[in-house]
Amino acid sequence: MNKLLLIVFALCIQLTYAQRPQSKAKGSNITISGKVLEAKSKQPLEYATLVLTNTETQRVLGGVTNMQGEFSVDAPAGTYDMKVEFIGFKTKPLAQKTIVENLNLGTILLSEDLETLDEVEIIAEKSTVEIRLDKKIYNVGKDMTIKGGNASDVLDNVPSVNVDAEGAVSLRGNENVRILIDGKPSALVGLSGTDALRNLPADAIEKVEVITSPSARYDAEGTAGILNIILRKGKITGFNGSVNTTIGHPDQLALGANLNYRTKKINLFSNLGYRYRKGPGNSQSFFTNFDNGVLNDYRNEDRTFDRKSNNYNGSIGLEYYINQKSSVTGSFFYRKSKDDDFATNFTEFYDVNRDKTGDQTRIENEKEDGTDVQYSLNYTNNIDDKGQKLTVDLQYGDSRETEPSLITVDDVLSEQNSQITNSISKLLQIDYVLPIGENSQLELGHKADLQDLYSDFKVRDGNGDPLENDPSNTLDFKQDIYAFYAQYGSKLNKFSYLFGLRTEITEIDLYLVNTDSFSEKNYTEWFPTVNFGYELNDSDNFTLGYARRLRRPRFWFLNPFESRSSATNVFRGNPDLNPTYTSSYDLGYNTKISKFNLGASLYYQYSTDVIQRVSILEERNIDGVLTDVTVRQPLNLNDEQRYGFEFTANYNPSKKVRLSGSFNYFNFKTDPFNFSYTSNSGETVVTELDEVNESSWFARFNSRITLPAKIEWQTRIMYRGPQDDAQSTRKGMFVTNLAFSKDLFKDKATIVLNVSDLFNTRKRESITYLYEEDDTLRSINDSSFQWRERQISLNFTYRFNQKKKRGRPEGDYDGGEEFGG
Incomplete structure (x- = not known):
């Protein structure tokens, strides 16, 4: 469970607009970065996980890839066992390394695990x-x-x-909330928004983004903020x-x-x-x-x-x-x-x-x-x-x-x-x-x-x-x-x-x-x-x-x-x-x-x-x-x-x-x-x-x-x-x-x-x-x-061709795994 919590922490602090700065001073954090692709199609794998285990303290750290398959994890200098995981794919162990300065692991390729593919679930069953x-x-x-x-x-x-x-x-x-579907206005909301929302089935929804302080990339409409429904x-x-x-x-x-x-x-x-x-x-x-x-x-x-x-x-x-x-x-x-x-x-x-x-x-x-x-x-x-x-x-x-x-x-x-x-x-x-x-x-x-x-x-x-x-x-x-x-x-x-x-x-x-x-x-x-x-x-x-x-x-x-x-x-x-x-x-x-x-x-x-x-x-x-x-x-x-x-x-x-x-x-x-x-x-x-x-x-x-x-x-x-x-x-x-x-x-x-x-x-x-x-x-x-x-x-x-996924972190709506920045 601790490993899962740390993985969620790494996901939450993954900012789409920034990578970690270098810091080579002794005792300060170093940055481990890289990219994960699917071996056959060479497509990025979002939510692939880099797991770091400190060989001295046994402390587990982790990072999760973004939409481009990229990860960037801050960790104290030290010696680490490393591996990359993704549900339905074979785990990729990496060589143990003593890391004292920023390290780019380059491109890591993962292959599907055909024997365990039926253990994968596309429809997430955990709330985070x-x-x-x-x-x-x-x-x-x-x-x-x-x-x-x-x-x-x-x-x-x-x-x-x-x-x-x-x-x-x-x-x-x-009540002045801007409702978007996949980041854009949508016919799903229709002419009368409340009636249309009642006709959109819950099973079609993957997640909801609550944006109370929207950045400039979002519409200015909605004095209370924005609710973005992701299908x-x-x-x-x-x-x-x-x-x-x-x-x-x-x-x-x-x-x-x-x-x-x-x-x-x-x-x-x-x-x-x-x-x-x-x-x-x-x-x-x-x-x-x-x-x-x-x-x-x-x-x-x-x-x-x-x-x-x-x-x-x-x-x-x-x-x-x-x-x-x-x-x-x-x-x-x-x-x-x-x-x-x-x-x-x-x-x-x-x-x-x-x-x-x-x-x-x-x-x-x-x-x-x-x-x-x-x-x-x-x-x-x-x-x-x-x-x-x-x-x-x-x-x-x-x-x-x-x-x-x-x-x-x-x-x-x-x-x-x-x-x-x-x-x-x-x-x-x-x-x-x-x-x-x-x-x-x-x-x-x-x-x-x-x-x-x-x-x-x-x-x-x-x-x-x-x-x-x-x-x-x-x-x-x-x-x-x-x-x-x-x-x-x-x-x-x-x-x-x-x-x-x-x-x-x-x-x-x-x-x-x-x-x-x-x-x-x-x-x-x-x-x-x-x-x-x-x-x-x-x-x-x-x-x-x-x-x-x-x-x-x-x-x-x-x-x-x-x-x-x-x-x-x-x-x-x-x-x-x-x-x-x-x-x-x-x-x-x-x-x-x-x-x-x-x-x-x-x-x-x-x-x-x-x-x-x-x-x-x-x-x-x-x-x-x-x-x-x-x-x-x-x-x-x-x-x-x-x-x-x-x-x-x-x-x-x-x-x-x-x-x-x-x-x-x-x-x-x-x-x-x-x-x-x-x-x-x-x-x-x-x-x-x-x-x-x-x-x-x-x-x-x-x-x-x-x-x-x-x-x-x-x-x-x-x-x-x-x-x-x-x-x-x-x-x-x-x-x-x-x-x-x-x-x-x-x-x-x-x-x-x-x-x-x-x-x-x-x-x-x-x-x-x-x-x-x-x-x-x-x-x-x-x-x-x-x-x-x-x-x-x-x-x-x-x-x-899917089962209930066991590898995602657990949590609830009202609190969940609230980490990151």
Whole structure:
């Protein structure tokens, strides 16, 4: 186990932009470097391990190769037994050497071990955490609670990340997170990110990168940071793969396959899947209404969701190795989704004495037919053996959704609505890496990200005619972003630094056809980044980062269409939104103490023009009755300060018991703000939002215990504390997941029983207060929302030409093997 921990340590401190400096003084560290290739194809072997054993102290050190097959390990001068290992390949012993100065072992060739090849597993089954200068990498691994799940389930199990009851993803309590797939925007995220993440199977995901202090090579979008989802792609020669199936209650069926075929010249990989899910959910809103501060009446809305989803997705890619240094990869992704959703909204009306005065049943039947297509092409050229590298990416995506819906009120057809959304996206990205000397590196790059989106939203009454206050609209949205960056990094003994500067030129055109209004927002901004790392010793390291970020309002926040499931509680976009800018600071510390792995971070963010959803009341004529309608829409508020700290811990008292946990506390302060709007009567209404100075926290605990008969039992507990904002108070939420796993057929198969939300408590509960301009109370809304009820599922996975890998380090999400810089 100690050797494995040291290997992970070497992997984590492997910086892509630096090699170790020479140090020949007696008693100081020397550097052992080299490169590992596959003997037949001469392709680099990533994650090959150099193992060093000091012949005097028997201390074991190690290093792991990067994507170019290169390793660089610091060690005290001395005599060492050395060997190079890679799972499925023959171990390569090296001659014992007494090393007193820097040593380059040159190129080391490894050959496949045909006798033990069937002991290799491509799909990693261990969960590890790798610490880099600007990010943490969480390998999905053997987390049973996500088996049969989706990308939202994976993200919700990553420290610092939360996924709320509606599927909104937040990082350290901030929902403005940039989500990338394999480092780029992707059709996998689709037009509506939360729905698409639910359709991306967890089994297709290899790891998640949490980037809280992004360097200049990353998009400036996302004030909270970036979540980069890395999909699986096989690395071992021959034909291999896995198939899996999931059944569950409420109704759930999933079939999937990950297939890979690799030779000396090509690597063919694919992910195929079908998912059917019936997703029951519910919500309740109880309104207490006032007139000039005097209690007037009550209204209760009970809503149930009956959702049926059929989703087909498939991707296929081919990587062709032009020569030992360069390759071309082309891939194609296709997804077809069909949803049939019923939202039943039962409303009861009460007078001031809570005597019932009437009721209404409103049913919305919405069907969704969506298609996403994406073509990608990548060219990679490792120009030389020193790390000089050029990559070029091209990407084209086409996403289309059609959403017709019928609304009945008390069994009478009331509305016939439809929304058609088409989006074309194009991407060009060029990155160049130039090593400077032995310990420094310069990176340059350009990216063009172009989007052209058209949305047509029509609302008609039961006879097909426009409503009196017609909320229909047609939107033509274009957003072009051109980015350029440069960054320079180096390592001086135990100290690392990375300085970067990125500029992004944004051109936005927004045309609202119904009102014949056109607006454009063009701006050029600079985004500096600074990252430092210091390795105190083998077990302790510090990181410090600064980054300027922004949040551009997405098209669904700009589009002023209204949700129609409820006539009295709606959401609409705001075409006047401006971007939010944030300066973010992050200080991190990681250490290992005996069987404990501990990590801690302090962070501070200052944001301007913060985008936040607020609620207003509009008086509308509904069925001949003047009724107060709650309208939620996003607005630019004043500045916000956010600070907090997070703590992660991992403790493995034995091979059969692994415990981990994380805790995150944050405080946010928003300045007071007044906003005005024009009511339907033409009156200007001013609403004042008081200063907000509130804090919240969330915590996770995870245990994995091996029971008799080698049954794995995993328990994951999460609690999110209460939180207030300018208008609402949100209650705390407690969630528990259970899973039991058993390997079968000589480890070629695994069966997992998973219970998600054991106590059925995953609900968002909140109270919202709305006031008149003179601070007179107008309405109180006590609400709860549950997107998906408790889910029980059974997952079966069968692997062919691969078995469960035994050679990778062990760890857990919430702490893991946290070393490196």
